[in-house]
Amino acid sequence: MKRIGIDLGGSKIEGVLISGNGEILSRKRIPTIRSEGYEAILNRIVSLVRELIDNGSVDYTIGICTPGTISPKSGMIKNSNTACLIGKPFQQDLEDKLYHTILMDNDANCFALAEAILGAGQGFNTVFGVIMGTGVGGGIVINKQVHRGAGLIAGEWGHHKIDPNGPKCYCGNRGCVETFISGPALEHQWTSITGKSLTLEKIVNEKDIPGYNEWKEEFLTHFGLALSNVINILDPDVVVLGGGVSNISFLYSDGLRYVEKYSFSDYPNTPIVQNKLGDSAGVIGAAYLGEWS
Ligand SMILES: [Zn+2]
Numbered sequence: 001m002k003r004i005g006i007d008l009g010g011s012k013i014e015g016v017l018i019s020g021n022g023e024i025l026s027r028k029r030i031p032t033i034r035s036e037g038y039e040a041i042l043n044r045i046v047s048l049v050r051e052l053i054d055n056g057s058v059d060y061t062i063g064i065c066t067p068g069t070i071s072p073k074s075g076m077i078k079n080s081n082t083a084c085l086i087g088k089p090f091q092q093d094l095e096d097k098l099y100h101t102i103l104m105d106n107d108a109n110c111f112a113l114a115e116a117i118l119g120a121g122q123g124f125n126t127v128f129g130v131i132m133g134t135g136v137g138g139g140i141v142i143n144k145q146v147h148r149g150a151g152l153i154a155g156e157w158g159h160h161k162i163d164p165n166g167p168k169c170y171c172g173n174r175g176c177v178e179t180f181i182s183g184p185a186l187e188h189q190w191t192s193i194t195g196k197s198l199t200l201e202k203i204v205n206e207k208d209i210p211g212y213n214e215w216k217e218e219f220l221t222h223f224g225l226a227l228s229n230v231i232n233i234l235d236p237d238v239v240v241l242g243g244g245v246s247n248i249s250f251l252y253s254d255g256l257r258y259v260e261k262y263s264f265s266d267y268p269n270t271p272i273v274q275n276k277l278g279d280s281a282g283v284i285g286a287a288y289l290g291e292w293s
Contacts, residue, residue: 002060004052005287006045007110009067010034010081013044014283015058017052024117026052029285038084046097052262061244062101063289064094065110065282072152103289107131109146109156110285112139112188115240117288119276124237128230129275130157133243136178140234146289156183185242190215204248216250223251224258225273232264242275 002025003018010032017026030048031050032041049062072236076086096101103112112121112129121127127141131292138157140147147154159171159177166175167185190196190203194211206212227239241251252272255267260268276286 003287004047004049004060005065005283005285005289006061006284007065007107007286008032008041008082009199009282013048014284015048015052016033016287017054018284018287024084027056028052032082032097034082034084037089038174041082041084042090042093042097045094046140050188051209061102061103061290062098063105063110063286064091065105065107065286066090067107069152075078075242091115095110103286105146105286105289106137106139107150108137109139109141109148110289111137111242111281111282112155112285113144113146113288114140114277114285115242115275116141116280117144118284120273121238121282123252126230126236127238127240128155128157128234128236128239130227130246131243132183132241132245133182133184136182136243138177140236142180144288157226158230160226160230174263177222177226180224181219181245186215186219186245189218200245200248204250216254220250220255220258223255224260224262228262228264229267231259231270235265236270239270239272240275241272242281246274252258 001020012029013032014029016024019025028048028051031045042242056115066080068077068085071078075089076087077090080086091102093103108131111131112127114128115121115129125143128138130138136158138155140155158227159176161173162177163175168174169176169179171232184292186200190198193215256272259272
C-alpha cells in the first residue's frame with residue numbers, strides 16, 4: 001500500500017508519495033494561488049495527486065493536512081488561513097473529483113503523527129506533539145494513531161487558559177497558551193518590557209540587554225505551566241516541539257526545570273525533545289493518516 005500526503009498551505013501545496021516501507025518516492029510543490037479561489041485550488045490538488053500516482057497504481061491512501069478544522073457536525077471547513085475554503089465541503093468535493101476516500105486532519109495532528117512514526121517520537125507509545133510558531137497547537141498520538149476526541153478538539157493546547165486575566169485571544173477568551181508563547185506573543189512581551197521591537201531570533205541573542213532575564217523568566221513560567229498541565233492529564237511518553245519557537249535551545253535545558261516545577265509527578269522525567277522532520281512533518285503526517293499497518 002502506497003501513501004499520498006498533501007500539505008495545503010497558504011502559499012504552497014506540497015505532495016509526497018511514500019512507499020509501504022516509508023521511503024519517499026516522489027515529492028512535488030506547487031503554489032496555492034489563493035486569489036484564484038476554491039474551485040481552482042481543488043483542481044490543483046487533483047492534478048498534483050494524479051502526478052504523484054505512479055504508473056496508474058490503484059492501491060494507495062490519500063491524506064490531506066490543512067491548518068483549518070473540519071466541523072464534526074457539517075463536514076465543512078470551520079477556519080483556515082485559506083479563507084475561500086471556509087464553509088466548503090472540501091473533503092467531499094475532493095472525494096467526488098478523485099473518486100477516492102480522502103483522509104484529512106489539521107497541521108498539529110499531522111505534525112504529531114509524522115514525528116511519532118518517523119521523527120523524534122519514534123519508539124514512544126503516547127506522543128504529544130506541539131507546534132509553537134505564529135500560532136500554538138498540539139496533537140496527541142497513541143499507538144501511531146491520532147487521538148481526536150469526541151468533539152475533535154483533543155490536543156488543542158494553544159487554547160488552554162493559563163491566566164484568566166491574561167491577554168485577549170482571537171478565540172474570545174483570555175490568557176490562552178497561544179497568547180503567551182507563540183512567536184508574535186513573545187515578541188510583543190519583549191516590546192512591553194524593553195520598549196523595543198525585535199524578532200524572536202534576535203531576542204534570544206540579546207542576553208546582556210536589561211529586560212532579557214525578565215522576558216525569559218516570564219516565557220519559561222508560561223511554557224512550564226502550559227506543558228505541565230498537559231503532562232498531569234495525559235502523562236505522555238514524550239513531548240515533541242515544533243514550529244519556529246522550538247528552535248530556542250534553552251527550552252530543552254532551563255525549560256525542562258520549569259515544566260518539572262509545575263508537574264504533579266514525584267519523578268518528573270517526561271522527555272521534551274525537538275522535532276526531527278522540520279517543515280516536512282505536515283506532508284508526511286498527512287500521508288500516514290488513517291490505518292497504520
Ligand atoms: Zn484562545
